[in-house]
Amino acid sequence: MDAIVAATGDSEIAALRAQLESVTKRSEVTLSRIERIGAHLARSDWSGLAKSLESAEIPELERMRSELLQALGGTDIGRPASPVLHERLSNLETSLAQIANDEIFGLRSELAATNKEVAALRGAMGSAMLHSNLPPHILTPFYGLQQAAQIATSSYEAMLSRLQALETEASTQLADSRIVSAAIPPISPIFPNKPLMLALGAVGGLGLGIALAFLFENYIGGFTSEQQMQAVLRRKVAATVPRSAVTYGSISDAIIDAPLSRYAEAVRRIRAILDTALRKGGHANETGRGRVIVISSALAEEGKTTLALSLTRTYAVTGRRVLIVDCNMRGPRLSHHLNVDASTGLIDILIRNDPHRDITSLLVRDPMSPALSIVGARSADLPTDQLVASDAFGHIISSARRNFDYVILDAPSLNSAVDGLYLAQHADAVIFVIRWAKTAQHVAASALERMSELLPHGVAVLLALNNPQSTKSG
Template identity: 40%
Template sequence: MDAEIDLRTIFSFIRRQARLILAVFLAVIGLASIYIFTLTPIYTATTLVMFDPQDGDLLHDRTQNGLGSLADPRVEGEVLLARSDNVLLSVIERENLLDDPELHPQLGFSARVLSLLGLQKPALPSAEQALQQALSALGHMVKVQRQRSTYLINISASSVSPDNAERISNALARAYIDTQLSAKVQSISDARDVLVEQLGAARQGVIASEGSFDRYIEANLGSIIEQTSSPELSTLQVQMRQLGTLRQAHAAEVATLQSLLAGQDYSALASRLADQDLAELEEERQGLLARLQDEAAIASDIDLRQDLAGVEARLVERANLGISSIQAELQQTQVAENSLRQNLRTAIVSSGLPPKTLTELYDLQQQTELSRQQYDQLLLRSQQLQAQATLQLPDSRVVSPALRPSEPSAPNSRLMLMTAALAGIALGVALAFLYEFFIGGVTSDEQLAALARARSAVVVPRAKVQPNQLSVADLVVDAPLSAFAEAVRRIRTDIDRGLRLQKERPSDLAPVIMVASTVPGEGKTTLSLSIARSYALAGQSTLLIDCDLRRPSLHRELGAQPSDNLVSLLQSRGPNEVLDDAILKDDLSDLYTLVGSTGSRSATDQLITSPNFGRLLSASRRTFDVIILDTPPLSPVVDGIYLAKLADAVVMVVQWASTAQQEVRKSLLSIEGENEREQVIVPVLNQQEVTSSPYHRRYASYYQEKTV
């Protein structure tokens, strides 16, 4: 049942505020349409790149490369690399994007305004600023993201030009792959350079270790021979000395010959080499030189210099040939010496040396071997890195290049309109809610009933005063079958039903009915008189008291003269003496009234809370059947809050589509907060337009209106 009531309330709310919701919806849709129409179409092209987590090295066995748990972080790192500033700068340089209108430096908004007003001359950005602006603009144009949990990377570029989008997307993919490969090669090259430095140090270590071993043998060879008494070692020692002497002689001869060749002393060269051909060439050269000194000869033969150059070339060639033969003998001597030295080492190690000498030799030999192994390893690794740097492949490749987009990717008109429609509905409902419950006036009985937390509310239609009438309240007597009179009787019915359900009120005392409103001008006094006349016409002795002591208006509704009797009564020490003079009888019914004058000069809340008012009300409840209090509005005056304590029922009058609901809610809360016992609340929506009420339109034929 509760769910049904909630749904009904929601549907009623939507029906009441349908116009506002529809207006907001159409306004939002219209603004969205205008905005979409003004947007520039944006085209997006996407290049699909596949990342291979295995190392792209042709020398590496790819089948042995396990991916493990490092693949995902590598893919995320590649995404960051693809949109890095370095890659973007490469795209700008390759595609010359600094001249592109979309990336060309633009003046800021403030600079354009100042330039337009002539307050400042536009200043062009520097080259660095232009590059930074182009880099920022390109960063906003491109988007790089991983395709879910795969090894696919989407590289997208958006532009107002479809050709530009395609060009930038593919260029970014190429720049990313090139940067990736360049980084790999550079990393290998850096490692190779480090190895080259270490290789030089290792080479020096091998040379030093080899020399230390040989120096130890040369220095201790005599003692070793004495210790071992080995004739083989003595023979090897003699041969080593002979080969050393021969090597030094060959080396000295080579040095002398090279010095003579450098000094062009071909005669000495021919003599030392015992080369007759070289000597003949030198004689021919000397003859040509002699002929060149004769100017007549030069005039008769201009090719002498060319002949001289040819002879000198043959001399150098012949001399180098002779020197090469001596160098070959030197190399053979060195090889023989090295072989003999190795034999000497082996013979020494294998001879019966003391343990101390063997240990020293073994340490020197091990150091030499370790240095040689380290050098060989570094040399091999350096050669491998050299080959590896030239055989690298990128880890990523383009599997689907970007194509020229045929349709714009933005704005997505359908999505934006759908979003605008949802936003329009949501905004419309929100504004309708604010208007319904906080800002706007009450426009239906359901609204008022919800505000008052009552079962229902009574709707009183708007009525007009005829020339022969003083007040709309006269319709209760003059037009008892009118819609206005019927609404007043419905108010009386709701009051009586609520009073019958009350358990705390004494049955021998007349009920006190308070007619209140939130603000002035809601028709409270007219309804007070109408309800009171309805009770009087029903045969109940009724007293209507004008409790608005500041601005009394009941006397105008009755056509009576204003009177100070009520104020005098409340201020008098013996109120019973003037009570009979203060009560007036209605000309149209048996209603009795207590009217006021132009207002009290005293604090009216003190008069309301005075003992005289209490005694007046007590006496009236014993004398009459019904007491109705026409109270001042609750918002500007506190009198109504005090009067609410004395009332058994409160008729809360709210003007249709006028009083803010928040104000009505505050007034109802003020009444409930001051009342310590159960109280009947009858909400009344007053002066509703008949044309806006479906209820009155549907049942209009049941009323006989004298005035509407």
């Protein structure tokens, strides 16, 4: 370009070039702004987004957002933040995101217009150069390229015409063949050989059925018997818990309302085997420490909370001091089973991270038994593994051991949250709940193996097959 301008002295080409460089730089700046705003929006970086936007509403929205964050950060742990504050913060962030999207749309429209202007300037420069008074050593390559392009275009058109002619000939060509003699039918059919095909089909179907049954029985399918669970998982099965006949309320109410039912008897069997395992493991009451029992599972909806509350009530009705803690802070369910309302839950005390906070303010009495509980007041909106690994949670467990004979922790499923792995480190015994014919065997085995690697030495792990199809009770 410099050589062309120097050779012709054409100021129009130089002006077009300078204009093209200016427009190209403006296009790059616009593209950079689009990428920067999009990156802030994808990371929900509202402070960075506010600095990148040019809307007049942004400073006021950012000020209001800062005030809401300060109000939420200053809320007392004992009194959860008002949902109205969370809703207002969410609405402000939605407004910021909408303004950002509108500005991105406008910038993209501006970028498209700039790109069209760049294309027009390039065309104008090319036309100006070809019509300027260029010397032969510069003009010759231009005409050479034009001639090569014309030749290539002519060759392409000729080849395309030839291809169309060949397709027409292929569609109209007749086969060069004739019938010499009619075929003579065989005396007996050669194909298909029905006996052979039936025999091969029967053998193949039988083999495929056996292979699928083996995979389903030992790897893919769920557990349907205690013997199957013990053979696959190599752990002691405490009991098969049948479905209770309770038609309303929590199934665990059968421990009090129907103490002679098959469901209540199965839970008492788990209690007896659990006590034996605790004595063998050296976790007896004579040590002066309450025993921590973790109720865990591989997947959600396995029946952990129901079984945990049922086991709590079986201990409570025998005169033992029992505490059940809803440790599933991402989806607390214990308060629904107890049919109680709690304004303050486990997550509220753990967020403050006060190792010496008295837990008596968190205790809720079971309406149907002498047991006490710590329920979840709300679902967590932050990672909860850091809470169960904190000093405050360790203080709660230590205090519960001193004041109760049994502390039962209703843990979240291992495949949905890492919290269960931290909770298992406090356990004296673990009851691993598996839903009948639902949880895949490899899923249960993998979750059980992950948890077992973190358990203290001597901790008993018992299996419970929950909720089989049988609905009989009594």
